[in-house]
Amino acid sequence: MKTLKDILYKVSLTSTTGNMDVEVKDIVFDSRKVSPGVVFVAVPGTRVDGHKFVDQAIADGAKAVVCEKLPASLQEGITYVEVVNAANAMGIMASNYYDNPSRKLKVVAVTGTNGKTTCVTLMQRLFMAMGYDTGMLSTVENKINDEVIPSTHTTPDSVAINKLMDDMVRQGCTHCFMEASSHAIVQERMAGIVLAGAVFTNISHDHLDYHGTFDEYIKAKKKLFDGLPSTAFALVNADDKRGMVMLQNTSASKHTYGLKYPTDFKAKVFSNTLQGLELEINGRPAWFRLIGEFNAYNLTAVLGAACLLEEDEDEVLMQLSGLKGAQGRFEQVVYNEITSIVDYAHTPDALENVLKTIQGVRTGVEKVITVVGCGGNRDAAKRPLMAKIAAEMSDKVILTSDNPRDEDPLEILKQMEAGVNPVAYKKTMTIADRKEAIKVACMSANKGDIILIAGKGHENYQEIKGEKFPFDDLKIVTDLMKLIHTEK
Numbered sequence: 001m002k003t004l005k006d007i008l009y010k011v012s013l014t015s016t017t018g019n020m021d022v023e024v025k026d027i028v029f030d031s032r033k034v035s036p037g038v039v040f041v042a043v044p045g046t047r048v049d050g051h052k053f054v055d056q057a058i059a060d061g062a063k064a065v066v067c068e069k070l071p072a073s074l075q076e077g078i079t080y081v082e083v084v085n086a087a088n089a090m091g092i093m094a095s096n097y098y099d100n101p102s103r104k105l106k107v108v109a110v111t112g113t114n115g116k117t118t119c120v121t122l123m124q125r126l127f128m129a130m131g132y133d134t135g136m137l138s139t140v141e142n143k144i145n146d147e148v149i150p151s152t153h154t155t156p157d158s159v160a161i162n163k164l165m166d167d168m169v170r171q172g173c174t175h176c177f178m179e180a181s182s183h184a185i186v187q188e189r190m191a192g193i194v195l196a197g198a199v200f201t202n203i204s205h206d207h208l209d210y211h212g213t214f215d216e217y218i219k220a221k222k223k224l225f226d227g228l229p230s231t232a233f234a235l236v237n238a239d240d241k242r243g244m245v246m247l248q249n250t251s252a253s254k255h256t257y258g259l260k261y262p263t264d265f266k267a268k269v270f271s272n273t274l275q276g277l278e279l280e281i282n283g284r285p286a287w288f289r290l291i292g293e294f295n296a297y298n299l300t301a302v303l304g305a306a307c308l309l310e311e312d313e314d315e316v317l318m319q320l321s322g323l324k325g326a327q328g329r330f331e332q333v334v335y336n337e338i339t340s341i342v343d344y345a346h347t348p349d350a351l352e353n354v355l356k357t358i359q360g361v362r363t364g365v366e367k368v369i370t371v372v373g374c375g376g377n378r379d380a381a382k383r384p385l386m387a388k389i390a391a392e393m394s395d396k397v398i399l400t401s402d403n404p405r406d407e408d409p410l411e412i413l414k415q416m417e418a419g420v421n422p423v424a425y426k427k428t429m430t431i432a433d434r435k436e437a438i439k440v441a442c443m444s445a446n447k448g449d450i451i452l453i454a455g456k457g458h459e460n461y462q463e464i465k466g467e468k469f470p471f472d473d474l475k476i477v478t479d480l481m482k483l484i485h486t487e488k
């Protein structure tokens, strides 16, 4: 078992009081999960300050406390460690506790507003297809080879990341592909993780509720690149205005990908249909099962990362060509010649891209019917924008609920409606009940039409006031289509 001194290696300390040789049973940052013998780390949060729970943690058996501010009175027999940044210290401690598993793997992190899950899913499947044992940390699921470990966040907390990576090492994995959300970067969930590479997909409007300004949001993404070691690669989308910004202060080797400018990894779209994408990628023609120009970016990023990990380009392209996209990303069900698409587009940029793709592949006079909502307790500024885009780019729009959480669904919908241009009122309606909204979309569709159900993708719940009720867009639309469109 490791001692407190062992796991504090490389943490910036302000002061220590008590026995540093105390054995550590676990690292815990939630007082409600404390058991005897653990180290409790007090982290200032967005709702409460973890320092408030130090006494509770000790009462429940914590042997040591790591904090940014010492309590007014210290208890006998407890070790107190004062640090500059508790979340950062916790990441380093977690890495030490698990013997730095990220150093035993090639870890590639993908950041950006959209495309992270798609990229890491493709990367993990690609490396599995090429014969490697690999792990993945993503929004949809965490994986160690084929074993699925349910995911609670896009990027787990630092203790969970290290535990998962330790399991990956134990199971013989050589690579781990992970999403780096901006929340995780700001909250130091990846402190102590050694990366072999980082990829930037794009940045657009999201999470301003959390970051405050767009500049702060950009800074959060950039921090990932600023912290890369010189042994790592940094691969960025050169077509995104902020791609080069990410490279400004990195010590890593710098690489670009894109569709528009000369880049290290470059693609051109030959054709884009509901069956797949035909690209010229790094000068070679190749066919892929994914749909939409945005996926041409994702595929090029994946090709780039694999080449920078020194894989053979021909082999990569051959394997990549056979792969399916991630669950809930442009998933299609065709019933009675009506195509229903479930997609996780939950930002204005993603919604616009998906609708552009649909507009690009429609062949005739068929209608595009969009069902979309915006999450509660999340960035409110995207609500009118998403409704505006949906109304402008569809023939019929049904605004509905998407995880209202603690907010009033009707209030969220009012904010969405405010973005709809009056000329589009006629084709827009609001139905708060998401199942009812999908049903009306199915009833309005005729042969050839395309229904887009956006925002929830793989999610199998609707979160209302702290409770998650079962809800699965794909299953609901499939059942409703059969019910409504089976010819009698």
Ligand SMILES: CC(=O)N[C@H]1[C@@H](OP(=O)(O)OP(=O)(O)OC[C@H]2O[C@@H](n3ccc(=O)[nH]c3=O)[C@H](O)[C@@H]2O)O[C@H](CO)[C@@H](O)[C@@H]1O[C@H](C)C(=O)N[C@@H](C)C(=O)N[C@H](CCC(=O)O)C(=O)O
Pocket: 029, 030, 031, 032, 042, 043, 044, 045, 046, 047, 048, 049, 050, 051, 053, 152, 153, 154, 155, 156, 157, 181, 182, 183, 184, 187
């Ligand atoms: C806004 C946000 O990111 N919150 C995360 C944050 O919680 P918080 O700062 O609100 O914590 P808090 O409730 O204020 O508590 C502060 C500290 O006191 C501790 N505490 C609290 C209560 C108590 O009784 N005892 C106790 O010890 C808490 O464990 C915590 O350490 O730290 C927690 C522990 O790591 C996270 O679980 C939590 O994620 C919440 C659930 C969440 O919804 N996060 C989302 C926004 C998120 O992280 N999303 C990104 C993806 C976004 C994207 O699409 O790009 C993700 O990576 O998943």
Ligand SMILES: Nc1ncnc2c1ncn2[C@@H]1O[C@H](COP(=O)(O)OP(=O)(O)OP(=O)(O)O)[C@@H](O)[C@H]1O
Pocket: 112, 113, 114, 115, 116, 117, 118, 119, 139, 154, 179, 181, 201, 202, 294, 295, 297, 298, 328, 329, 330, 343, 344, 345, 346, 349, 350, 351, 353, 354, 457
């Ligand atoms: N490269 C891209 N550029 C723009 N939009 C994209 C891109 N890739 C995917 N999208 C759109 O964004 C949606 C979310 O994609 P994905 O889940 O891969 O992103 P993510 O970054 O992991 O999102 P999250 O932050 O919620 O985890 C997709 O359903 C699709 O509509």
Ligand SMILES: N[C@H](CCC[C@H](N)C(=O)O)C(=O)O
Pocket: 154, 346, 374, 375, 376, 378, 402, 403, 455, 456, 459
């Ligand atoms: N990772 C994103 C997912 C949003 C998905 C959407 N369905 C919602 O609930 O708002 C978030 O937590 O903001």
Ligand SMILES: [Mg+2]
Pocket: 116, 117, 118, 138, 139, 140, 154, 179
């Ligand atoms: Mg994701």
